[in-house]
Amino acid sequence: MALNWDDLRIFLHVARGEGLTAAGRSLRLDPATVGRRVARLEAELDAVLFVKSPQGYQLTEAGARYLPHAEAAERAARAMGDALGGQGEDLAGPVRIGAPDGCANYLLPAVCARMLEQHPRLELQIIALPRVINLSKREADFAVTVSPPEAGRLTVQKLSDYRLHLMGHRDLLARAPVAIPEDLRAHRIVGYIPDMVFDRELDYLAEVGLDRPDLGSNSVAVQLNLLKAGTGLGIVHDFATPAAPELVRVLPERISLTRSFYLVRHADDQKVVALQRIARIFAGFFRDELARLERSA
Incomplete structure (x- = not known):
């Protein structure tokens, strides 16, 4: 069965955002359109992928089985883009960075400004939350944390x-x-x-x-x-x-x-060249900005 990649992408955003509204915001689609696309995918698969609850859209058993396959398709699409784009090409597209609000407020704006100067086609999104970012649910592409996580399929790099x-x-x-x-x-x-x-x-x-x-x-x-x-x-x-x-x-x-600050990423993203490049650029600018601000203190 040939499935539409856009429908798979919408499925992933709903699964990670646990609702149509959050998925619509990240996809820049209205929630009604997101709902129709989910319904179309469910019809094509002849399976109910979500059940609506007071907490939002929750994966059914069928949806949970389908999720790793959709994520594999996502990784393949990113890898294909890397192969076609090459290492030297300008980076583009949305990148979501999660961080504690102190880091997000006082460090990341200047870091993101430098990243955009170098790669103006990036679309950077900062999530400042007073809690740990859930990378397993793809709340962000990578996260800055104040302690290394002890569980999950994650890669951890000390920043500074x-x-x-x-x-x-x-x-x-x-x-x-x-x-x-x-x-x-x-x-x-x-x-x-x-x-x-x-x-x-x-x-x-x-x-x-x-x-x-x-x-x-x-x-x-x-x-x-x-x-x-x-x-x-x-x-x-x-x-x-x-x-x-x-x-x-x-x-x-x-x-x-x-x-200490740590950069945390999903383990599967190690295979995506573009995300590795973005993480490397981010880490360099992050360390530079932190050192500059602490010298000014």
Whole structure:
């Protein structure tokens, strides 16, 4: 049976997005069109691939059996494009990058700008989520993480270490200076909402011996803005400090953290030349931008 590749592509987007709306956004199609194409594929296969539930479109048993074959067709299509395009050709098409929101906000915009200068036909999409990106569901082509995953068919590459310090607004610290750790008691603490810390590497406050935050958010960008508003003290990425020149370090000789970024990809993508090239370019620009921002801190 000869199947339409576009229908297979739509099936994959619905399976990964768990719904017509999310698939339509990524495919730039209206949800009704996506639904019709899924129905056409189901008719051709004489099988029900999805069941609609309160959580969205979920794969049926038949859909789950069909998924690896559709993914194999996707890999073959990408490999064919690589073979026809060649190593030296300009890279093109959509690439989705998942990252924690601090990285997404303060590192990736400049990284993506440099990638687009070199390859203007790329369509780069940044997913900033306060949780781990699910590559198995193809939420992204690759992801930046703060700890290496321990399960799944994934390849992991360490990108770089990065540093963090306790910081606060200079006006706040002028009113209530911090010379010794005991002085911290005079200040509110800003940090992650404890039950929303999605990776143990983000549990900064516990490591430096501070209590639960008085002001909490699951977003690094929100935490930084709280500090810029003078509401308290909190742990800040060095690479974010150029965006907040009003913040100064507090007890830097005592409170200094080091963490690492990792680039994570689906194992099958190792066979796709274009994605390997994109990942290599991304990693180089990422390290350059991180080093530049930390030098400015």
